Amino acid sequence: MDLERERGITIKSHAIQMEYKHKGEEYVLNLVDTPGHVDFSYEVSRSIAACEGALLVVDAAQSIQAQTISNLYLALEHDLEIIPILNKVDLPSAKPEEVTDNIVDLLGCTPESIIRASGKTGVGVENILTAIIEKVPPPRGNLKAPLQALIFDSVYNPFRGVETYFRVVNGKINKGDKIKFYSTGKDYYADEVGTLKLKKQKKDSINTGDVGYLITGIKDAREVKVGDTITLSDNPTSKPIQGFEHVKPMVFAGIYPVDTEDYEELRASMEKLQLNDASLVFTPESSAALGFGFRCGFLGMLHLEIIQERLEREFDMTVITTVPNVSYHAYEKKSSDKVIKVNNPSDLPDPTKLDRVEEPYIKASIITKSGYIGAVMTLCIEKRGEITNQIYLTSDRVELTFDMPLSEIVFDFYDRLKTVSRGYASFDYTPLEMRVSKLVKVDILINSNSVDALSALVHTDNAYNIGKKMCEKLKELIPRQQFDIPIQAAIGTKIISRETIKALRKDVTAKCYGGDISRKRKLLEKQKKGKKRMRQVGNVEIPQQAFMAVLKLND
Template sequence: MKHIRNFCIIAHIDHGKSTLADRLLEYTKTIEVTQGQMLDDMDLEQERGITIKSHAIQMEYGYENEHPDFEKGQYVLNLIDTPGHVDFSYEVSRSIAACEGALLVVDATQGVQAQTISNLYMAIEQDLEIIPVINKIDMPSAMPDEVEDEIIELIGCKREDILRASGKTGEGVKDVLDAVVERVPAPEGDKDAPLQALIFDSVFNSFRGIIAYFKIENGSIKKGDKVKFFNTGMEYVADEVGVLKMNMMPKKQLSTGEVGYIISGIKNAKEVQVGDTITHIDNPCSKAISGFQEVKSMVFAGVYPIDPSDYENLRASLEKLQLNDASLTFMPESSVALGFGFRCGFLGLLHMEIVQERLDREFNMDVITTVPNVSYMVYDKHGEQKEVHNPSGLPDLMSIDHIEEPYIYATIITDTAYIGPIMTLCLDKRGELIKQEYISGNRVEIHFHLPLGEIVIDFYDKLKSISKGYASFDYHIDGFRHSKLAKLDILLNGESVDALSALTHVDNAVGLGRRMCEKLKELIPRQQFDIAIQAAIGAKIVARETIKCVRKDVTAKCYGGDVSRKRKLLEKQKKGKKRMKQIGNVEVPQKAFLAVLKLD
């Protein structure tokens, strides 16, 4: 155990974590020369240049420094590269749970940014040893001295503790590896105690079932052992255990402190939960490993298959995707226009986009995503209450006494420079300020009551952009409150499209209706007949746009002659258009559903 080190790399988006990880793998000869990001192996990650999944990999490093406390020799380093984008912060929290140390990477050209701070706080809460590294020092615009000052102010370390490296040229990589050996504590645990292993990730393999990745806190596990998962109570035989190199490497036995995988032929995705504990059936541990938070969804939207017969396939695909991305939550729902589907919870709009792309690429599922919303309590004239998840489920307006919407208690931590714009944003979203407190230096904590319906769509994204990414946001549900809400319907040629309808506050309804009509006019393709787009509150139409039809010039052959000849042809065309409008239906493209989210 003295020769094992488990560490992760945390940083803001685009600060060069994955590139630095590549250099560490090259230096330790875990891989030969790299072709681009080796750990970002998903197509989406390579196309967008972002990390979406945490990736665990084991390296072996020959330590040669003269140091009184550490022997020379081979050390096993388990590295977990993590995403930098705030929408995938749940991945980071899971990686941190499986480590004893973290490399805090900061870009020498940009300095400390928001995700650097929030990931750092996650690591400090778990008592990880932090090794600060300034990356990209080979860039002409690098300012390492100023960035060092920022890091010292942030974590209060000594100047000589900060390492300088370049993921591009490989400069300083040996120092980073030496620092991991010298500064990250070896895992603690009892080899002879009952087995306790924490599951921090899992993937689905179509040939071998579900593969769970774990870190052993106490005890050891051998191939062929009978094990059980503590929370679900399911029992299995460990068909194969091993460590994660570029590919999986089977081993006979893994012991305390090691990170590895287990294959036990699990077919059902519900049986593996991230944060569960693996133990032996004969000699079980007394309690599960604690310290795992439940995920908090920020955005809820309906996901429907384009072909209704794909409903079961979509369920299976979402279950397999949830194995690999535990921050996705879903439950069944139905819609008049779209049939059966699922109400899914996401961490943000980027997360929602990525999930949709992954469903398409990895499972060949064509889906339609509806406008994100929340659930409301509706009280009728007889005093009975009903929970409504989407606006199409509202009872008749005449029978409704009042509607209550969910409120949240929100805590925003930000730099004092951004208090003004953040206050304006929250008040625009019908928020009520409760209190504000100064934590330290120039950091302030603001508490608000906000309606959940106002924050699901773009609040989080706006908060990040107006605070240059510095503000962190946390919330918990704080009951329901009486609210004046109106149901806004969108009609296409007099037919209501329930997937586009929204429940919104009376004061915002007319403006929202007008903007939705204008946006749909841009996005719905022109047909052979006129399309009327209308926004209605109850029976009252509040906005209208018309998409003009595509027309053939039927009078082109008339040159000269009497005007009645032209009139006759135009009248004939008009009759055809009228007949076409009765039988024609309007396809609403997927882009239109998504564009409604970005209305501003």
């Protein structure tokens, strides 16, 4: 993916099959490369569900990162065989001895069991492949049992329909078999099956323990669900494969087409993208300011950026993204035990009926150099974080644990963390629970009209500050008109901040040279009335960058 090369990160997991000769015997290895960033943890969980072992690759120059630890725990929960690898040992800045000690402390293994390798020079690659064959158990399963295959990924091919990637747990699948998807109950014919090499290789059958692809000519992206079980129509399995977790979106934002006529095209693009990225969740919604669009759930801010980029690059869809927010729980006074899920600020009940609002909290784990502890703590406390633990991993590396509201890390937390730690901090988080919080809805009014796409739910202590900054930012971005445009931030009916974009004015008194002042006053009064009338009927166009500017309030 071009996007992966530009940003230097892995976004999509990729499966591949290779043959390897060891001690005169031929082995078939099915490998999956997964992303490491916390925003793509769903890709990791899907891959782990389909695997028997995992390679824990640690950079010899950067040591253990926060996301490495969380992905390791995920693999240990699924009882995978862990093979520790020290990568990039050829770099001049590598610290192999120090990082080896860190891995030993983390895993409890022996220093000898850690394989030293370099993808660049090829050192240690054969040792890794030998370790996979000797340590990772072969797939378990019964070839005679009814077919059970786990779908772990899929892509959309405009010529052939949906290509489904699966791993056979029991039984086997042959070309031409009549198959059934367990969750939808629909039957299809296996037009083509094969294995995933560098290029797809057609096969007549895929047996137990193998990974392959399936083409059935499905054109509707909604019929294929990641985590579903494939079985045979004539001899179906009695139960689907268990243990596949559902995605939990963390951040919500509205995605709207720039032109309302492109709504159906945007829906089709989102469905095709969802095939390839199952962690994207979306439902239709409408906005008074932007028309018809979708309320989308993402795993984090990087995930949101990547989805927006992919929609523009892969599907030529120019979209407007609204202010991201998280999912809150609201309770009304008359029924204090009934939960109202608030994914959009406009869903929040009237303040007079509101009993309390709960917001999601996370357990944030930050690993940094000991010299940056003060700066990192200051940032986390500013974001309403409470420190719960501090552990020195080595003499100069420390792990800080905070309980923080998820809404505070949505905007600019990750960028600011990298800035205060000069790039040395790594960050990872896990959801905790919902906690009661003092939240208010800040509305933005432009020319006395509320713009629902710019509304935000914020903590009472930050409301004035955020309202003021938003008004100032919008004043810079909205172009001047022929009339004055007031920009106001309001909580309910109370205006907390105001900025005015001054009108473009024509000098109507230019033709009055000399003469009585009353002539000039008359012309200015006439112009004033015209501007007032204009303001009542005038529409203000809000540029796309105004919706995203809210994310960069501290710039």
